[in-house]
Amino acid sequence: MRQPEEFAKEGKEHMVCKLDKAIYGFEENIADQCIYLKTCGSRFIFLVLQVGDILLAINDHNLLKDTKELLSNNFEIKDLGEVVFVLGIEIQRGRAQGLLSMSQKTYIERILKRFDMSMCFGQKVPLAKGDLKKEHYPKSKEEEEKMRNKRYASLVGSIMYAQVCTRPDPALCISKMGIFQSNPGMQHWIAGKKILRYVQRTKAYMLIYRCTENLELVGYVGANFGKAEDDYISTSGFLFKMAGAAVAWKTAKQSGVSSSTIFSKYIAFYKATSHAVWLRNFIKDIKVVDSISRPIRIYNDNTAAVFHCMNNKISSIL
Known part of the structure; x- marks a missing residue:
């Protein structure tokens, strides 16, 4: 010191x-x-x-x-x-098979009970196209008054905690739900209940890590181009895996309107690479994962964006 x-x-x-x-x-x-x-x-x-x-x-x-x-x-x-529960996360071990799993089934059941959805039917997908729009803001004083009694922010925050810890699958939906927290309408509330139906069906989902001699960090990144109907801002997303399951992920709207698909992908690639640098520093300092000294592979689904990242030049494929 x-x-x-x-x-x-x-x-x-x-x-x-x-x-x-x-x-x-x-x-x-x-x-x-x-x-x-x-x-x-x-x-x-x-x-x-x-x-x-x-x-x-x-x-x-x-x-x-x-x-x-x-x-x-x-x-x-x-x-x-030996730890079994920590911060709402349940940890299970299968030492004979070299497995370790993390889930939040108990925590999700508490969420469902809090919002009177314990007995609701499950839903295959969290949201459908058009479920969340700006035009769904309250259109009358009566609707505003009705929404004051709805715990919209609490619903978003409750699911967000599960999404941050063990559930990357509803990340996009929670990101979109958060946009409307300042003035949610009844349709936004209904969309939130749909996500609760989805987590009801998938509450037993877990991250399963497998013992392996080749510990390698691998990333996946993508973005849509101007698919948001309200503002045409693209959404970025990345996910990193190690030992057979996800270890880091994020989905968020970009800070501005991209002029093309390549640039929306390029921004997403930049965000993912920045996080990869943090993960490299973190894992390197752990000092037990030798493979982190090798280049980190990050997969992107856009040829032009990959070309631009590697060369930083303009070509006909852009």
Whole structure:
């Protein structure tokens, strides 16, 4: 811990401060300051902080025992054993098959109960074309008054948490729902109930990670071109996979109107590449995934955009 500015005494500028109750021996991840790593030869342990909760991931049980002892000697802690639920996420293991899965079925069931949809019928798709439009804003004082009693923002936020943690599939719908939070109409509310019907049918969906000798990060990116009927702004999306399942994803409207398909794809590619750089730094600092030193493959479905990314030149295919 460095000395504060103007605190150092002359001749002692090289000295550092001792931080009481720090967890000495752990290195902070440069990309995510809530993750710490400690290594002892080939043994390693990760310490993941989330407010008042701590998760430990290890490859050696003796190191785990020593770390718990270190923590209990310096902090007041309660050991809850092997994690099953954390932050609404259920973790299941299939050690014989080398599997680890994450789901939010219990959390989704609580959402459905909160909005009186526990017994609703499932729906195959979250939304259909035309379900969310600006023309669906309230058109009368009566409708505005009726919408005041609808928990639209709460519905969006509740599903958004599941989408951020384990459910990339409704990301586009939640992104579009969020646009209308300032003044939702009855049709927007009905669209939200449709998404609840979709998560009712898919509440048992989970991310399943498989043990593999070739850990490789792979990305997929795409964009539509001006498909939004209200403002003609394209939507970008990317997803990165590792160990057989998604580890990062995002869907969002672009900041402005693109002049062509290639540029809407190019913007999406830029956003995905920026996130890939962050993931590379994060995984590199974990120090247990050697494959991250290789180039990250990112797939795009537009030949012209790929050409432009590689050459940054104009050609006849643009």
